Amino acid sequence: MPRSFNSLGENVTERPRRAVSTTIAWVALLLLAAAPRGATAGLLLDEALTLDLADPKPAAPGPKPADLSLDFDLLGKPAPPAVAIDDQSMKKRADMLQIHQKIGIGLAALTLATTVVGQLNYNDKYGSNAPVTGKYEATHTVLAFTTLGVFAIDGTIALLAPANPVKRDTYDRVTVHKVGMALATVGMLAQGVVGVYADQQEGRVDQKQIAKTHLVIGYATLAAMAVAVGALVF
Amino acid sequence: MNALLAALSLLLAAAEPQVLNLDPAASTVRFHVNHALHKVDGSSRSVEGKALIDPDGTVKTMVRIPVQSFDSGDSNRDSHMLETLQAGKFPFVTFKGVGKVPGTSPGGRPAGVTLRGELDFHGVKRPVEVPATVEFAADGSARVQGTLVVSLEAHQVERPSMLAMKLDDDCTITFDLKLGRAR
Numbered sequence: 311m312p313r314s315f316n317s318l319g320e321n322v323t324e325r326p327r328r329a330v331s332t333t334i335a336w337v338a339l340l341l342l343a344a345a346p347r348g349a350t351a352g353l354l355l356d357e358a359l360t361l362d363l364a365d366p367k368p369a370a371p372g373p374k375p376a377d378l379s380l381d382f383d384l385l386g387k388p389a390p391p392a393v394a395i396d397d398q399s400m401k402k403r404a405d406m407l408q409i410h411q412k413i414g415i416g417l418a419a420l421t422l423a424t425t426v427v428g429q430l431n432y433n434d435k436y437g438s439n440a441p442v443t444g445k446y447e448a449t450h451t452v453l454a455f456t457t458l459g460v461f462a463i464d465g466t467i468a469l470l471a472p473a474n475p476v477k478r479d480t481y482d483r484v485t486v487h488k489v490g491m492a493l494a495t496v497g498m499l500a501q502g503v504v505g506v507y508a509d510q511q512e513g514r515v516d517q518k519q520i521a522k523t524h525l526v527i528g529y530a531t532l533a534a535m536a537v538a539v540g541a542l543v544f
Numbered sequence: 545m546n547a548l549l550a551a552l553s554l555l556l557a558a559a560e561p562q563v564l565n566l567d568p569a570a571s572t573v574r575f576h577v578n579h580a581l582h583k584v585d586g587s588s589r590s591v592e593g594k595a596l597i598d599p600d601g602t603v604k605t606m607v608r609i610p611v612q613s614f615d616s617g618d619s620n621r622d623s624h625m626l627e628t629l630q631a632g633k634f635p636f637v638t639f640k641g642v643g644k645v646p647g648t649s650p651g652g653r654p655a656g657v658t659l660r661g662e663l664d665f666h667g668v669k670r671p672v673e674v675p676a677t678v679e680f681a682a683d684g685s686a687r688v689q690g691t692l693v694v695s696l697e698a699h700q701v702e703r704p705s706m707l708a709m710k711l712d713d714d715c716t717i718t719f720d721l722k723l724g725r726a727r
Contacts, residue, residue, distance in 0.1 A: 379642075380640050380641075380661055380662055382604055382606070382640070383606065384595075384596065384604065384606040385592055385594055388592070388608060388610075388635075390635075391610045391611075391612050391631075391635045391636075392610070392613075393612055394632070395612065395631040395632035395635065396632055397627070397631070397632035397633055400626055400627035400632070401627055403623065403627065404624055404628075407620075411706075474619055474623040475626070476612050476619060476622055476623055476626065477619050478615070478619045478622075480619065482617055482618045482619060483618050483620070483621075484619060484620040543706075543707065544581065
């Protein structure tokens with residue numbers, strides 16, 4: 311392209327180019343001036359990287375927020391417990407004692423029934439001048455042997471249950487229960503012996519006295535059992 | 545120079561958390577449960593615990609009790625409790641909590657604090673809020689007292705029954721803890 315010069319010898323062909331450059335420079339300056347002071351270099355940076363040009367001072371350190379996390383362990387690893395507990399053995403113990411408890415409630419009812427029928431049998435035989443009917447004798451015998459058998463089974467279940475691992479040498483309700491049942495065991499055995507002996511003394515003068523002893527032991531056994539059961543229930 | 549060092553050490557000490565250790569001999573945790581036929585109370589004196597108090601009053605605390613240390617005065621019942629709580633598998637009851645004490649100055653009135661945290665009981669961790677009172681003594685020790693009610697079923701404890709009647713679900717735990725400054 312041929313170049314044109316004016317009277318002063320300036321190249322007039324370059325003027326429009328310079329004008330365009332000057333305009334672009336002014337527009338750029340205006341844009342920069344119009345931009346917010348805390349400018350975000352959005353095109354170049356992520357949003358998080360905001361440049362705060364307004365306040366060049368570093369933020370004053372505020373109060374440290376309280377650490378409310380429970381992610382701490384102030385005590386460290388615990389020492390093993392004093393007694394090693396075997397959960398399976400404990401479960402077996404609890405199951406056996408549950409069965410013992412259920413049979414025990416039945417046993418208490420059986421013992422009461424045996425005593426009541428025993429008293430009726432005694433009254434029938436020795437208590438009045440009316441003729442002896444003997445109508446309670448068989449019932450009493452069946453009840454007595456059933457009670458003895460259930461007593462033996464129930465006691466065996468309790469004795470065979472795994473031992474209490476945290477047994478303390480203190481006097482508590484279980485101690486009362488055990489003492490009561492020990493007395494009831496003696497009473498139960500004595501009743502059996504005296505009862506059979508009384509039965510063998512048929513026709514003898516002292517039979518009534520022996521039967522009375524059997525009756526008294528029966529009541530004592532019932533009382534011992536009542537205390538033993540009551541100690542656990544109440 | 546010495547005064548400056550003393551002042552500096554005081555400042556550093558104030559900025560460090562205060563450590564308080566639980567005194568088992570002077571601390572008790574009790575529980576109370578109800579059955580239609582019995583009201584059962586038991587306690588443990590084998591309590592282990594520690595508290596950290598930040599200068600801003602934030603307190604972190606942890607208390608741990610062996611399940612087998614609870615004594616209800618009936619060894620058979622205690623044995624049944626161990627079975628129910630599966631003490632072999634879950635031998636400890638543990639509480640962790642955080643709260644804010646209004647101040648640790650001695651001689652003041654007992655201050656209320658709510659410890660928000662977690663109770664690990666029968667292997668089940670549940671969030672709990674434990675309201676307590678804290679009283680600081682001149683020797684730097686603290687006495688913490690409070691009560692919380694724990695649901696047995698929420699901790700998956702199969703409630704024991706007697707004569708076909710189950711134990712009530714609520715177990716009330718009362719604590720009276722003495723903490724002394726760690727040496």
